[in-house]
Amino acid sequence: MRRISSILLLSLILVLGVTVAASAHFQMILPSDDVVMQGEEREIDLDLVFTHPMAGHTMDMEKPAKFGVLHKGTKKSLVDTLEPSKIKGRDAFETSYRLRGFGDFVFYVEPEPYWESADGVYITQCTKMVVNSMGVASDWGKEVGMKAEIVPLTRPYGLWTNNVFTGVVKKNGKPVPYAEIEVEYFNEGKFSKLAGNEVTELPNETFTTQVIKADKNGVFTYAMPKSGWWGFAALMEGEPVNGKSHEIGAVMWVKTHDMK
Numbered sequence: 001m002r003r004i005s006s007i008l009l010l011s012l013i014l015v016l017g018v019t020v021a022a023s024a025h026f027q028m029i030l031p032s033d034d035v036v037m038q039g040e041e042r043e044i045d046l047d048l049v050f051t052h053p054m055a056g057h058t059m060d061m062e063k064p065a066k067f068g069v070l071h072k073g074t075k076k077s078l079v080d081t082l083e084p085s086k087i088k089g090r091d092a093f094e095t096s097y098r099l100r101g102f103g104d105f106v107f108y109v110e111p112e113p114y115w116e117s118a119d120g121v122y123i124t125q126c127t128k129m130v131v132n133s134m135g136v137a138s139d140w141g142k143e144v145g146m147k148a149e150i151v152p153l154t155r156p157y158g159l160w161t162n163n164v165f166t167g168v169v170k171k172n173g174k175p176v177p178y179a180e181i182e183v184e185y186f187n188e189g190k191f192s193k194l195a196g197n198e199v200t201e202l203p204n205e206t207f208t209t210q211v212i213k214a215d216k217n218g219v220f221t222y223a224m225p226k227s228g229w230w231g232f233a234a235l236m237e238g239e240p241v242n243g244k245s246h247e248i249g250a251v252m253w254v255k256t257h258d259m260k
């Protein structure tokens, strides 16, 4: 009996330990291009995937409640254009979008709540990513109006490696003082098997997810140490779903490029 209890305790410690060390969840909108200039392909591909971006793990995604684009102050739903796809064996969605005209195209998604059985919590991550056309700025600083949203204070494209990214965490349109933000690198090599851009060695598990806090005005800053996509996920308490706790996230993705 005593032996069984200690095995149970050990398993519990192991399970909790793994949970603490596990990488964080990030809803992602991944485009085939982030800035489209003269002469470049104007039809971009977009992948929606729910992932642990550094570890290279994916989870099944349901068809999102909302998915669309904000351009020149007008929102357009693109939910009907989504096609099911698989990324690393899990359900994801894909579409393509033709950029018409100049300016910023703010893509946003509000997924259906995801049940994370390991933590006994529903997760909904309202996510944004901006594609620019022809280098003309327009909408990147505007709010989509999602229930949780990161509003960038840094223009979210044309970023060098080591730039800082600064934004405001908002919930129901209001800044969230001292919001906690998880930051992860999209470890591309783990997804596409492309050589070169895979992070293979972490000093220890704490490096998988960086953790920062916003200040009293809900403003956060993070310097991105490597070229590629960086995800920012501000995690907050949402309204319960089916009587279970519900973590609501405001997520934004930006890409950095090396100076050559």
Ligand SMILES: [Cu+2]
Pocket: 025, 052, 059
């Ligand atoms: Cu997960």
